[in-house]
Amino acid sequence: MKPRVVIVGAGFGGLTCARSLIDGGATDVTVVDRHPYQLFAPLLYQVATGGLPEDDIAYPVRAAIPGLKFVRGEVVNVNPERHSLRLADGTVIEWEYLVLAMGSVGATFGIPGVAEHALQMKDISQARAIKNRLLSTYEQVEMGHKPKEALRVVVVGGGPTGVEVTGAVAELQKQMVREFPDLAPLAHVTLVEAGPRLLPSFSEKSSARAKKALEALGADVRVSAAVDRMYATDVHLTSGEVLPAGTIIWGAGVAAPEQWTSLGMSDRANRLIVDDRLHLTPDVWVIGDMAHVTGPEDRPLPMVASVAMQQGRYVAASIGAALSGGEVAPFRYKDKGQMATIGRRLAVVEMPNGMRLHGTPAWLAWLALHVFYLAGGRNRVSVIADWFWNYLAWGTGPRRTVLE
């Protein structure tokens, strides 16, 4: 098999690149991924807290981009010299142009116990594991199989992921009063952030608002609190304090998969360092969370969807130029602002023009943007219906159930 363009990874970067290429008239584009669906990762925390069915945040790649070729498989080797790659099942795929967009995995920063005890939230099965743990703990405590402390949840990391999942866990814990009236009041969530404030990439005002909003939901927020190590049932801070926890959720950071660092120079987060046109070699591009690209103030661009999507479009144009013998200008990231939601009807939004939203207007902006980018009309309708219901039934509707 020798397609002209091969894109590894069906995330925001890879699929944006594929769509741009096909919209531009390319006829021989192949995407390779382990999963046959595009995952809408920004809503994984909703699946992890029983707010949305898994199905709503996954969309079949083949249906998303008609005309695309899709190969399901795990890439185990990339050989830029031979212009080939190999899948776990032995299939060899050759290419003229290659785009690497494998994304990132949860980083542990070498903290003892994280790999064994913290639950990551990077794919559907991990989100499902968090949901099952959160929900089944109530039952296990009720049956005497676990102590009451198991109802305590610790979230590590005060970035958007940690803030969003903490808010959703706090709301889940309130809603469980309907199913476990005696146990629900014992449940609790603590957010631990090593730095001096939540949402460090936002303004101090937004950080303060996020903290206040989480505390209003009943969450405990600890800033300047670093994790020293963790065990199955507790998290030890460097201060010596011990936080009991039946569920530990890791939102403290991600890194590119280590296995690809051998392809070139990489940074501490295993990101491959590419040139200002995102090239690893003349025929290989790296985009998204896997790419170390320098932005304003010489800092690497953040590992977020909007960077990956802009890079995907840029590389599609770049490949188009290469085919027609043309050239493209260096990649420039256009900052689209940032947002984080905190529970129902609260969010913080910061636009690059300095405009800031908070509270319900910010939440509506967050909602609109997420529904807009969610693939597939069906999923959009379904998510809106679910949220409509959440909004109407606030405080009384139960979360989704453990499906075993």
Place this chain on the structure above:
Amino acid sequence: MKPRVVIVGAGFGGLTCARSLIDGGATDVTVVDRHPYQLFAPLLYQVATGGLPEDDIAYPVRAAIPGLKFVRGEVVNVNPERHSLRLADGTVIEWEYLVLAMGSVGATFGIPGVAEHALQMKDISQARAIKNRLLSTYEQVEMGHKPKEALRVVVVGGGPTGVEVTGAVAELQKQMVREFPDLAPLAHVTLVEAGPRLLPSFSEKSSARAKKALEALGADVRVSAAVDRMYATDVHLTSGEVLPAGTIIWGAGVAAPEQWTSLGMSDRANRLIVDDRLHLTPDVWVIGDMAHVTGPEDRPLPMVASVAMQQGRYVAASIGAALSGGEVAPFRYKDKGQMATIGRRLAVVEMPNGMRLHGTPAWLAWLALHVFYLAGGRNRVSVIADWFWNYLAWGTGPRRTVLE
């Protein structure tokens, strides 16, 4: 633990009984089930064919009936003399009154190969297995891991379950053209029924309508065609004909779990034979699919939800009477009619007063009834949104994806 009333099984019968008891003022009612949710089994075929997310047809038992005690566990032993039962984890539960409502499992009728190769559709994990098989087969054929014949589906059993799943598979196969334009035309579904017509409990006119409607959807319908044996890749009929199949779905019948036949007299479907007041012993009642109760013309009542629900309400009244020293009249089943849906916007409905609906009016009646009985406003909203979308996107919207 010694609750006053223990109900084993959180299906239509068990939960209707529990709700009636609690609505009547009972304070010590415990339901035991392996799963913490009520499964809306009439829509399992939708999950099996990627039409609805699993979450939409499951509702947490504890949230459904506030005031109810719920124990999650698998009952392995029932001792009517000692007024006790034992769970797989060793827990012993004693009771004053016991209601057995464990439902049914797929029956194989001793046909060779059914247990090994036919996919049953009685719980969430089985429906998920059918969905994953149906969807992943396209990918496996595309990658050359399976032959093209694997795209052929055989459904065994022409009752409502077989008819409904056949219609939904036929529609799924049409929709897959969006993802697999080359392979989709090779997919095919055959419905095999041993008797002379589909839907034998309906009128001949409805049977003929159902057959015509399925054929209009592209399904092949074989009546008077009995399965002799089956293998991993084909179904052999007694006529000698061999039907190749990558997926074999079993809808040919159910039976009560065999393990409980030792509790009393049972019929060929392992149903426990109870008296006209549904008693197995003075303190033990059996309801729903597990109970052999004689109806009109001396035939046992059918294994359907409306029988189980009426019996659940009856036993709740009966327990109320027992507590107050009163008596109840023998159980009488009130026929509520029957319905089956065939794909989108087609159904057959037969009321006991002789009224018959077919086509779109029947489908709307089917829809209204199913949404009405579905537990939980949230699931209702979500199912309506999904169906609304199915209806709007007919022919273009993809089905749900394999979530691995």
